[in-house]
Amino acid sequence: MDDTPGAPDNPEEVPEAPRPRRSLDRQILTLAIPALGALVAEPVFILIDSVMVGHLGTAELAGLSLSSTLLTTAVGIFVFLAYATTAATARLVGAGDRAAGVSAGIDGMWLALLLGLLTTAVAIVGAPWVVTAMGAPESVVPHAVDYLRYSAPGMPGMLLVLAATGTLRGLLDTRTPFVVAVAGALSNIALNAFFIYGLDMGVAGSGLGTALAQTGMGVALILVVLRGARGIGVDLRPHLGGIVAAARAGTPLMVRTLTLRGAILATVAVATSLGAVSLAAHQVVNVMWGLAAFALDALAIAAQAMIGNGLGAGDVGRVRAVMRRCLQWGTGAGAVIGLLFAAGGWFLAPLFTADPDVRVAAAVALAVSGACLPIAGWVYVLDGVLIGAGDGRYLAWAGLVTLVVYLPLAWAVHAWAPDGAAGLAWLWAAFGGAFMLSRAVTTGLRARGTHWMVLGAGR
Template sequence: MDDTPGARTNPRHHPETELTGRALDRQILALAIPALGALVAEPLFVLVDSVMVGHLGTAELAGLSLSSTLLTTAVGVFIFLAYATTAATARRVGAGDRAGGVAAGIDGMWLGLVLGLVTAAATFAAAPWIVDAMGAPASVAPHAVAYLRASAPGLPGMLLVLAATGTLRGLLDTRTPFVVATAGAISNVGLNALFIYGLGLGVAGSGLGTAVAQTGMGLALVLVVLRGARGIGVSLRPHPAGIWSSALAGAPLFVRTLTLRLAILATIAVATSLGAVTLAAHQVVNAMWGLAAFALDALAIAAQALVGRGLGAGDVTQVRSIMGRCLRWGTGAGAVIGVVFAAAGWWLAPLFTSDDGVRLAAAVGLAVAGACLPIAGWVYMLDGVLIGAGDGRYLAWAGVATLVVYLPLAWAVGAFAPDGAAGLAWLWAAFGGAFMLARAVTTGLRARGTAWMVLGARR
């Protein structure tokens, strides 16, 4: 299989294997629906935490808002463990090298374990300093620190989940991660109830329940991948060269994801500066946005796997078809979810808090976020296409550019917006509107060309 840059200008067409129209829709949905279940389970962890902790008090909910954002940031910057292994595995499988794809996934899992152990130790040790640096009020800071430290031991499991899931996606298996994520989400409810209320651990109990559930999920997925590797004779031992290759392949996606997480951190910092009511309401909107984002990402995962496999097989026509269908699905899904957010915000907010000010701000914030979701759907699909193509270097530069656009807007909201509903509305107009629009422009310009269409098993 030709894997040289020149393959960009030598597209191949395989009409005997090409899927179009409804057949392609069925394959996209066959991958996306189980992926949706697995991805939705992740924000459900935060939603369950929010519902249970929210009834402990406003300070506790605000502490959870800050600390859960920090925790998801610590995990989210390593999302390349899933994305890079999906693309690498799919390309190799498309080129006929299934064993090579699985081997790349195992190297990614070893990398995830090492990064998880280091991140866990750093998070536990630095929790008070991080919370203080975010400007948490005195009533909020102890709860934020307690959650961070209790959840830190679960970080190795969380990163193993990413790497193992990426490998399975590259093999076009999204069902196994769905089953494991569902079991983890259910166990998280019981563990949280036990630790928060049964043992009286409060916010720390929520973090501990999440850590235990995520560790169990990581071990389950690793066992599935290792069992499949033994079946085709792939070694389970760590290979330094392969781990280093995984790290190099993931570095641009790390930068790209870091820029996204910095935007999220800037958003939470602005919400924190606007007061406890805005911060608590932001947790509600952010949790629901996360739920929608992961739902849209399920379609993007289908795009990643199918684009990677299509480029590995050298079929540019199929890749273009996949991109077009996924863009239609993503934009439409974003519009539908957005309408639900705008219409149901007044009924959703009371599930999280009994504070009238927080309820009003959350409802208004949900309406603004809902209006921005069609743009987000477009962005997520193009992200999936370019990640599946292994175009991480461009995505890294594009991420830096969009961050430069967003940070002055976030600063302006923090400087001039009031506390409460109005402030949260302006904040989500900046993040969900302006930031997502900047991402849509940068990814859209790239997708219109052909520079990202490198054919073969390796980019």
């Protein structure tokens, strides 16, 4: 397990210390609520861009849709920058070495800068090829290329936001990223209006405004971290060993993310094969599921930070108490949101479409997905627990296993399910039910053991 002096040989032998539930709840919500606000920043950016560009024309909006999807996919792949820095910083701070924790975060930020610059170069040079390869119509291509090229310089800022946010979460500060996210969203509105309409730059102006807003957010968060680092004498220069360590810790988490993306893409592909009604209704359900995921992921972020801190401090009782209470919050929140989905589906669907067939399919699938949300709440929290423990390698293998389990089920829906409400219901039973259940089993079995409970400053 761990050679840290004073650490128990077997965490199972340590009884859980009594923890005032109200105090624990307060700390969980203090971390989770601001984290939820920061999580919605990127969707808000895209929403703002979509509203403004939508008034320019259909081709412009289609170009934005394609390019923004490519950018958000890239950011999603690199989300390990936030997760890995959260775990590393929280563990070291919990072990009493705040300077080392901040230093680990800064190494993660240097890695984010390098990856951001590389991604920017690839996007600018390869924009026409990527857009064409995605099958964009000729009228859409120039707008998609413009948005991609003008927004790509914001990638270093976007990735620095991830790494700096992870560092601050590891320091148990989710409020600062929330404040910066709100400021970034507001500045994005002003910048886009100025470039799109004031300077008549069209879609390119939207990309430039977003890039500047993202860069500003990255700079603001960097300054917060650096100010704290100087106060405790942390060296701000890049350290090759630290950057390599950050990359090594993040690689398994990137594999995990890719397996999740693979499952999502497979689900979209099956929905497409079921026909236009199923695909349109799937978009409705997918949007609502995404909103629920933000709430559940906020609890996972609280679990990440608190678990890492508890393991670093060698406090097994606290780790168990945090895990148990976060799981209760996650499954409870999933159940409440699921009931709202089931009861409100018939009222939500008309907000998205006037097609009666799509409304029925969306309402039925929302009920099915709602029934699966308590399982999803359990999964999101346990993901956060194991990420906070730095157990990325296990999560990578578990992700591959669950993807292998899910793909035959998705294929079966594609092969035998009918179009419309029944087919989409089966698809969401496969994704929200079977896929999430397989993730619950793999993470639950791990959490029941003690191999992930490495105590002290290092893993």
